[in-house]
Amino acid sequence: MTMDMSRYLGLFISEATDHLEALGRDLVQLERESSAGVVDSMFRHAHSVKGMASSMGFESIAILAHRVEDLVDAVRQDRGRLDRDVVDLLLTAADTMLAQVRAVAENTPPEDASALLTQLGNRVTAMTGQALAATRVARVTALKPAGGSSEDSDGSVVSVPARTGGAAPPAPPAPSTGTDSSGGVGGATTQVGGAKTSVEGSPEASGASSAPRSVVGMAGASVVVAGLDLPPDLLAPVVPSPDTAGSTAGAPGVDAASSAVAAVAAAMGLVAPATTDLGDGLKASAGALPVATPPAVPDARVASQRWAVRLRIAPTCQVPGVRAFLVHKRLTNLGSLVDLRPALEELKAGRIPDGYIQLELETAAGDAGIHASLKNVAEVEVISVKPAVAAPAPVVTPLPTAEGNRPANDSSSRTVRVRTELLDYFLDTVGELMLATARLREVSKVLPENTRPALEEGVYRLHTLVKDLHDKVMTARMTPLSLITDRLPRAARDIARRKEREVDLVITGAEIELDRAILDELADPLMHLLRNCIDHGLESPEERIAAKKGPRGRVLVAVKRARDRVIIELEDDGRGMDPAKLKTSAVAKGLLSVENAARLTDREAFLLSCLPGVSTAKDITDISGRGVGMDAVKRVVENVGGTLEIDSEKGRGTRFTLRLPLTVAVVHLLLVEVGEEVFGLPIAKVVGATEADGDLLSRSRETALLPHGNSLLPVHSLDTLLGVPAPARQGARPFVVMDADSGRVALAVDRLLGQEEVVLKPLSRPLDLLPGLSGITILGSGRPVFILDVPRLLSA
C-alpha cells in the first residue's frame, strides 16, 4: 500500500469498525422492536462501509457490504421478513466484515466470504422473489459497450427508468423490483455494486481491482446520462440559467450533468471523475439506454412534473449530514433530482449554511408525495414545495459558499478523532511533568535560604499549571461507557440464544463517562458479569413460569454517577445465590474455617463467589458456575481502585455493584520499607498498623498470629512474600493490617514511611506479567516504587 493510501487506512479502519459495530447494534435492536428508523440506520451503515471500502479498493468488503445492503433493503420493504435467521445471517455478515477490516488492519489476507455471499444472495432472492439480475443489462452495456454482459448478470437491480423520468414504474418503496436498493444516491451506488459484482464474477473483466476509481467514474457518468439524456427537451428550459445559479458558463445541461456526476461520485466518497469520462458515458449510454427503456420515456413526459422544494434542517440537529443525506435519498426515490444546493458532497459533510437546502425534483408523486416521503425524516422541516415549471426563480439566493462554509466548518472542527495512544502519551507526559515538579520542589529544599523563595515561587506556579493541564488531559480521556455497553446487547443475544434463554437487556446511563484506562479494563469484567447473569442467574423459560415469573428474563445494567465515583449495577431477576451453599463450598475447598464461615454476613458470603473455585452453580447446572472468572472480575475492579459488591436474594435475582473512581491516575498509598526497598500499599485496603515483637507472637502451624481487635490475624512477612532480602529483625517491628480476599491479614514490614498521594502508572510489559503488582509510581525523590496487590500476592 502506498504511503498516500495508508494515511487514510487508519481512518478507514476506525470508521468502518464503528459502522459495522453500529450495524450489529441496530440488528439486535431491530429484532426486539421493528422500526423503520433502525432499518434506515442499518442501511446507512452498510452503505457507508460499502462506499469506504470501495474507495479504498477493498473489494471483498465492498461486495459483502453491498449484499448486506440488498438484504437490508429487502427487509426495509417489508419488515415482516425479518426473522431470527435473517438477523443471524446479517450479524454473521457484519462479523465477517469486521474480521475483514481487521485483516486489512493487520495486513493479512481477508477470510473467504463466498459462501456467505451466496447465502445473502439466496436470501434476497427468496424474499423478493426475483433473481438478482433484471435491468442490469442496460447498465452493463453502458459500461462496456463492447458487450459481454451475460457473465455478470448477478449484480444488483437498478432500474434506469426510475431515474430517467421519475414516473417510471417503481414508486418509492419499490416493492417489486428492488430498485432502490441503495436509495438516494441510488443509481450511483448500485452502479458501484454493478461494477463490483462484475469483478466478482470475472475478476479481470473490468479491471476494477486495479482502478476502482475509473470504473466508478464511468458508472457515475452513465447514471447522469440516464437522468439527462432521455428527456432533453424537458430539461433544457428548467435548468437554472447561469446567472441565477451563480454557476459557471457552458452548456447548462452538461454543467448540471457534471455536477450531478460529481455529486454522485462524492456520495461514493470518490473523487469526481474527469469530464472525459462523462463524454464517454454519454455516448455509451446514449446508444444503450433506449434499448432498455423504451416504454418509460413517454410516461415520463406525461406524468412527471418539476417541483422546487425548500427544506430546513433544525439548527439543533447533531447530524445534519445524515439528515440531509436521508432527504436526498428519499427524494431520489421519488424521481430525479435536478438541482441540489448545497451540493451533495457538502450536504454529506454537514456543510449546510443555516440548515437550508433547496432542490428541484422531477417526480410524478406530486407535492403530497414529496411531503409524505419527507414526513418521517426527523429534524427536517419542509418549508415549501412549489411547482417549478418554467424558469424557476430561485427561492433563496444561495449563500456564497466561502461565507457559508465558515460557521459550518467551525462546528465540524469542534471535535476531532485522536488516537488513544496519543491520549495515553499525554497522560504519561503530564504525569511525568508532575513528578518533575515534585523533584524540583525536593531540590529547592536544600538550597540556601536567600535563593529559595524565587525558586519556590516558580515551582508553585509550575505546579498549578501542570495540575491544570493534568485535569484537562483527564477530561479529554473521559469516554462514555457506551463504548463498552454497546457491545452488551449483541453479546446478550448470543448467550441467550445459545442457552435457550429469553432475555431483555436494559441499559441506562451509558452516556456517563469514565477514564479510558478504566473503561478498557472494564470491558471483560462487564461481559463476564453479563454472561454470568444470563448463563447462571436466569432460569429457563419453563423454570421461570414455574416460579411464577414472566418467561423472559431481565438483565438491567444501570450506570450512575455519585460524586467522584461511577456506579455500575448489573442486576438480573433470576434465581439468585444461596449464601449457605457458598459458605459450604468455601469451607469444603479449605478456604475458610467453619467458624469464620458462620460469622460471615450474607453479603460477605456472596463475595466468596469471587474466590477461585468457589461456586454454587454445580448443583444447579452442569456448566461451570459463578466461581470461574469472578476472581478476575473482582481483581480488575480493585486494581482500578474500585470495589465490587454482590447482593442477592434467593429466587429474586442477583445484583453486582461496581463502584469505580472516575480516573485511575491518582492513588493514596501507605509507603513501607522492606530491606532496602520501598513499596506502596493502597490505603483503601489498609485497615490499620500496629507494632509488635514478631518473636513473641503465638503460632499455628508455622504461621505467626497477630492479635488485632478480638481476633488473631495470620502474619505474612512482606520480604519473603516479595522475595526481597532483608536482614533478620529482633524486637518490635511494625505490622500493617490489610483486607485480603478471605479476611484480614497482617504484613510484617521493616518501617512505615507514611502516606503519599501518587500518580499511578500502569505496568508495561513484561512487568504486568508478574502477579501481585498493581502498578508503579515514581516518588518525588525520583525513585520508582511498586504498588502491591496484596490479595494476589497472597494467592499466587
Place this chain on the structure above:
Amino acid sequence: MRHVIFRVEKERYGLPLSAVREVVVPPERFTRVPRAPPAITGVMNLRGRVVTVVELRQLLSLPEGPTPSARVVLLDRGRRDLGLLVTDVDGIEAVERVSAAPGKLTPAVRGVARLGGLGVTVLDPEGLDAAVVALFTHSK
C-alpha cells in the same frame, strides 16, 4: 544496516540502530522487581518513565558471573520500556552479512557477523523481547 555495537565483558554484540532508542548510564541503584526472574536487574526512572532493565548475560544464558556494567542500552519498543545492562558500548558500525550463529538456537540471536576482523553476535530485537517475556512466563 547500521548497528549499535556493545560488549558484555569481552564478547561483542550488535543491535540494529533502529531498535535502539538511546544509551544511558545506569543509576546508582535499581528498584528491585519483586518476584522477578534473576535476569531482571530492576527498574529505573528515566526522565519519568519506568524502564525495566535486563541483564543480557543471563538473558542469553551465558555463564554466571558479575557484569561490570557501565551502560544501559534502551530498546525502542513502542510503549514497552526495556533496557539491556551491558559492559560498554563501542559505537555504531555497518553490519552487512549475518551468518548463522554457532551453538544453541535462541530467538534473541539472529546470527554472527564479521566486523573489523572480529566476530560480533547480532541480536534480534523482536527475539529479545520475546525472550524477556518468556523469562517471566516460565518462572511461574
